[in-house]
Amino acid sequence: AQKVTQAQTEISVVEKEDVTLDCVYETRDTTYYLFWYKQPPSGELVFLIRRNSFDEQNEISGRYSWNFQKSTSSFNFTITASQVVDSAVYFCALSGNTGGFKTIFGAGTRLFVKA
Amino acid sequence: DTGVSQNPRHKITKRGQNVTFRCDPISEHNRLYWYRQTLGQGPEFLTYFQNEAQLEKSRLLSDRFSAERPKGSFSTLEIQRTEQGDSAMYLCASSLGTVAETQYFGPGTRLLVL
Numbered sequence: 229a230q231k232v233t234q235a236q237t238e239i240s241v242v243e244k245e246d247v248t249l250d251c252v253y254e255t256r257d258t259t260y261y262l263f264w265y266k267q268p269p270s271g272e273l274v275f276l277i278r279r280n281s282f283d284e285q286n287e288i289s290g291r292y293s294w295n296f297q298k299s300t301s302s303f304n305f306t307i308t309a310s311q312v313v314d315s316a317v318y319f320c321a322l323s324g325n326t327g328g329f330k331t332i333f334g335a336g337t338r339l340f341v342k343a
Numbered sequence: 344d345t346g347v348s349q350n351p352r353h354k355i356t357k358r359g360q361n362v363t364f365r366c367d368p369i370s371e372h373n374r375l376y377w378y379r380q381t382l383g384q385g386p387e388f389l390t391y392f393q394n395e396a397q398l399e400k401s402r403l404l405s406d407r408f409s410a411e412r413p414k415g416s417f418s419t420l421e422i423q424r425t426e427q428g429d430s431a432m433y434l435c436a437s438s439l440g441t442v443a444e445t446q447y448f449g450p451g452t453r454l455l456v457l
Binding site for chain 1 (some may be wrong): 358376384385387388391399431432434436447448450451453
């Protein structure tokens with residue numbers, strides 16, 4: 229069975245602090261994909277990143293960076309120098325070749341960035 | 344705007360009534376997905392289509408739920424004899440491809456069953 233765990237329900241930081249959102253996944257698939265989505269108060273899920281199981285290179289995009297470690301089944305997301313506009317719910321998701329690449333989402337981490 | 348659109352954005356209905364939601368995917372996207380999201384949870388998969396074929400349905404999708412994508416373009420999700428437990432946000436997403444390509448989400452339809 230596939231599972232995504234986001235142990236942090238809520239995180240509160242002060243603007244300009246760095247923050248890391250944790251994601252741990254479980255899958256028996258050899259080929260799988262990991263995603264992060266942002267859901268701002270408006271409600272629409274916004275795609276942030278997609279990673280396949282064969283690519284463990286970390287990625288940086290502006291203030292965002294992702295650390296994928298297969299050895300610990302983790303795909304963590306770091307926001308550097310957080311801003312108030314980063315306040316949102318962030319979801320980690322997994323899609324594997326078993327079951328037709330159906331996407332399983334974690335419960336999300338709500339991030340509050342205070343000015 | 345060429346993103347995924349959903350209508351209506353909000354729906355309030357009485358228990359026992361039928362409701363229908365519509366999703367218009369990004370044009371040329373061959374896959375279309377429906378999810379349900381309740382407060383404090385991540386989206387839960389309901390069903391997906393590849394073109395007009397419905398390829399998988401979740402066990403969450405009881406026989407009161409039906410989805411169609413008749414011409415491989417827009418899709419409808421109907422809930423018959425609504426129950427209070429059906430109150431949720433219903434999300435639609437679309438993607439292009441045949442594997443775990445990126446899904447792009449619409450704004451959702453928020454359903455409240457009184």
